[in-house]
Amino acid sequence: xxxxxxxxxxxxxxxxFGAFLMLGDPDLETSARHLNELVEAGADxxxxxxxxxxxVADGPVIQAAAQRALASGVRVGDCxxxxxxxxxxxSAVPIGILTYANIVVARSGFIRDSxxxxxxxxxxxxxxxxxxxxxxxxxxxxxxxxxLIAAPNTPDATLERIASLSKAYTYCVxxxxxxxxxxxxxxxxxxxxxxxxxxxxxxIFGFGISTPNHVQAALATGARGVICGSAIVDRLSRxxxxxxxxxxxxxxxxxxxVRNDSGAQ
Amino acid sequence: MRxxxxxxxxxxxxxxxxxxxxxxxxxxxxxxAQDDSAFAAELNDLLTNYAGRPTPLxxxxxxxxxxxLKREDLLHGGAHKTNQVLGQGLLxxxxxxxxxxAETGAGQHGVATAIVGSLLGFETVxxxxxxxxxxxxxxxxxxxxxxxRVVPVESGGRTLKDAINEALRDWAASFETTHYLLGTAAxxxxxxxxxxxxxxxxxxxARAQIQEQLGKxxxxxxxxxxxxxxxxxxxxDFFDDPVxxxxxxxxxxxxxxxxxxxxxxxxxxxxxxxxxxxxxxxxDGQIADTWSVSAGLDYPAVGPEHAHLKDSGRAEYVGATDAxxxxxxxxxxxxxxxxxxxxSAHALAHALKLTEAEPDGAILVGLSGRGDKDxxxxxxxxx
Numbered sequence: 001x002x003x004x005x006x007x008x009x010x011x012x013x014x015x016x017f018g019a020f021l022m023l024g025d026p027d028l029e030t031s032a033r034h035l036n037e038l039v040e041a042g043a044d045x046x047x048x049x050x051x052x053x054x055x056v057a058d059g060p061v062i063q064a065a066a067q068r069a070l071a072s073g074v075r076v077g078d079c080x081x082x083x084x085x086x087x088x089x090x091s092a093v094p095i096g097i098l099t100y101a102n103i104v105v106a107r108s109g110f111i112r113d114s115x116x117x118x119x120x121x122x123x124x125x126x127x128x129x130x131x132x133x134x135x136x137x138x139x140x141x142x143x144x145x146x147x148l149i150a151a152p153n154t155p156d157a158t159l160e161r162i163a164s165l166s167k168a169y170t171y172c173v174x175x176x177x178x179x180x181x182x183x184x185x186x187x188x189x190x191x192x193x194x195x196x197x198x199x200x201x202x203x204i205f206g207f208g209i210s211t212p213n214h215v216q217a218a219l220a221t222g223a224r225g226v227i228c229g230s231a232i233v234d235r236l237s238r239x240x241x242x243x244x245x246x247x248x249x250x251x252x253x254x255x256x257x258v259r260n261d262s263g264a265q
Numbered sequence: 266m267r268x269x270x271x272x273x274x275x276x277x278x279x280x281x282x283x284x285x286x287x288x289x290x291x292x293x294x295x296x297x298a299q300d301d302s303a304f305a306a307e308l309n310d311l312l313t314n315y316a317g318r319p320t321p322l323x324x325x326x327x328x329x330x331x332x333x334l335k336r337e338d339l340l341h342g343g344a345h346k347t348n349q350v351l352g353q354g355l356l357x358x359x360x361x362x363x364x365x366x367a368e369t370g371a372g373q374h375g376v377a378t379a380i381v382g383s384l385l386g387f388e389t390v391x392x393x394x395x396x397x398x399x400x401x402x403x404x405x406x407x408x409x410x411x412x413x414r415v416v417p418v419e420s421g422g423r424t425l426k427d428a429i430n431e432a433l434r435d436w437a438a439s440f441e442t443t444h445y446l447l448g449t450a451a452x453x454x455x456x457x458x459x460x461x462x463x464x465x466x467x468x469x470x471a472r473a474q475i476q477e478q479l480g481k482x483x484x485x486x487x488x489x490x491x492x493x494x495x496x497x498x499x500x501x502d503f504f505d506d507p508v509x510x511x512x513x514x515x516x517x518x519x520x521x522x523x524x525x526x527x528x529x530x531x532x533x534x535x536x537x538x539x540x541x542x543x544x545x546x547x548x549d550g551q552i553a554d555t556w557s558v559s560a561g562l563d564y565p566a567v568g569p570e571h572a573h574l575k576d577s578g579r580a581e582y583v584g585a586t587d588a589x590x591x592x593x594x595x596x597x598x599x600x601x602x603x604x605x606x607x608x609s610a611h612a613l614a615h616a617l618k619l620t621e622a623e624p625d626g627a628i629l630v631g632l633s634g635r636g637d638k639d640x641x642x643x644x645x646x647x648x
Binding site: 052053054055056057059060063067070075076100101102103104105106107125126127128129130131148149150151153154155158173176177178 | 266277278279280281282283284285286420421426427430433434437438439440441534535536537538539544546548549550551552
């Protein structure tokens with residue numbers, strides 16, 4: 001069983017809480033410490049960015065994190081080493097990579113190396129379902145699970161392709177825009193229903209999560225989890241620790257809490 | 266998508282999923298318009314009676330050899346850019362969009378987009394690297410004079426590539442009301458195909474004009490290549506002819522160093538700004554900083570059709586340095602009374618080299634723009 005499937009089993013109906021950070025931000029040592037802290041603070045799954053110089057799908061917070069990492073001289077190989085170290089310390093937590101196509105194609109064997117480092121999934125922000133097939137084939141051979149993005153404007157035919165091509169989870173975008181810029185708490189339950197009908201991997205909301213209310217609103221749509229990115233990256237860069245934030249957001253993922261709060265409204 | 270969007274292995278549509286429906290809508294509108302005689306008639310009317318087509322073909326009287334200049338510098342707006350912004354502007358109307366966004370480097374495409382925004386009644390926002398905003402104050406004022414808003418981009422290297430990133434980010438949030446009027450034959454499908462078709466008129470006119478003036482086809486067709494829209498527009502109608510096609514990249518301070526914009530000569534295949542193409546990058550895939558005296562050639566990727574023309578051997582690509590371009594810029598002014606854009610001077614510089622090797626050859630040069638924007642810089646460089 002994959003680490004994602006095992007995680008969903010373990011959670012037994014509670015929402016998964018995914019924590020994102022940019023590898024190498026602001027340097028390798030600090031980043032290694034932050035990774036460990038995110039797991040210890042209660043993150044169910046870890047999503048890591050491999051910095052790219054031209055991140056068109058990201059807003060200012062995550063762009064700045066990538067810039068800090070690159071400015072400190074972080075290389076792709078260093079990022080894979082950070083993943084290996086995290087995997088050595090935490091054998092069960094699913095680790096997903098979020099990066100851009102040019103990082104994947106520039107290094108021969110990137111997908112195989114990511115799998116060997118201990119990553120479980122790979123999402124390539126600028127590879128839509130339309131262009132995904134060759135990447136998916138390589139991921140299947142390397143034993144790493146492809147993650148694709150679904151948005152409210154994604155047609156049903158594409159959701160069906162997502163169902164047949166991807167594994168791990170489906171990264172859901174609640175509405176148009178880039179990371180870190182979403183209006184709070186707007187989550188499309190229609191998209192979740194359409195993904196379920198298409199038989200896509202478990203839907204997880206990836207944009208617009210920074211408070212416990214957002215977590216509950218996202219899970220109330222029927223989504224199986226959330227990923228918090230910009231808010232964690234912002235907190236890490238300001239105060240050097242996201243322990244409290246992760247604990248607070250994770251505490252909002254309990255299924256009882258979601259049901260009770262929705263019922264009370 | 267109805268078309269493959271591929272040129273051999275190059276091209277494609279590498280964008281966040283959320284933008285795919287917007288690109289599908291654009292492809293549909295473009296293909297429908299291609300079959301619509303009313304669209305062609307309106308575009309043709311604007312090209313003729315607003316922009317001033319056809320542009321002349323001028324045989325150089327005093328420079329050596331047989332050099333013919335396709336005079337896109339005489340087009341309204343001062344460069345070939347106007348051809349395709351009119352096409353995309355009409356498509357944006359057809360799709361019911363009310364807002365245009367565009368990226369610009371030195372400001373030429375920004376000015377062209379401001380022109381069409383004013384003419385056809387769009388809210389217009391131009392993303393421009395903060396560094397370029399400082400260097401090109403006059404063009405910023407031109408855009409604002411025509412009603413566009415110029416947004417300085419502070420991220421990354423604060424130049425053209427960062428302006429494209431920011432325009433893509435805007436579009437990911439605004440595509441329902443907004444058309445992204447990309448400035449060159451690069452980016453995700455359908456832009457490379459669509460921009461080529463809107464620029465094809467350059468080569469179509471030039472091919473007929475040179476046959477009329479010279480009585481035959483030229484031996485070589487030479488154009489500068491940054492993103493590559495003027496070159497692909499000039500080349501397209503010569504693909505099936507026994508004619509050398511030569512693209513000239515910015516060799517900047519020399520191809521052996523790192524300060525150049527010679528993507529096809531020194532780059533490697535990769536994926537940037539929506540397309541698989543040649544890219545200047547490091548071994549990790551991080552995009553390199555580029556350099557050229559001409560802002561229009563200072564870009565780390567290139568249109569994917571040029572990548573294919575290079576690999577297939579149908580076109581050849583060479584470089585001209587800053588110094589060679591500047592010498593050609595000066596020679597054209599002194600001998601022919603024409604002040605051309607620094608970009609176009611790269612093409613002329615190579616044509617002069619070809620003429621030295623084969624004095625009898627007839628060479629068609631794409632003079633893609635006029636040099637007003639470069640005069641202040643030229644004054645400093647030539648002093």
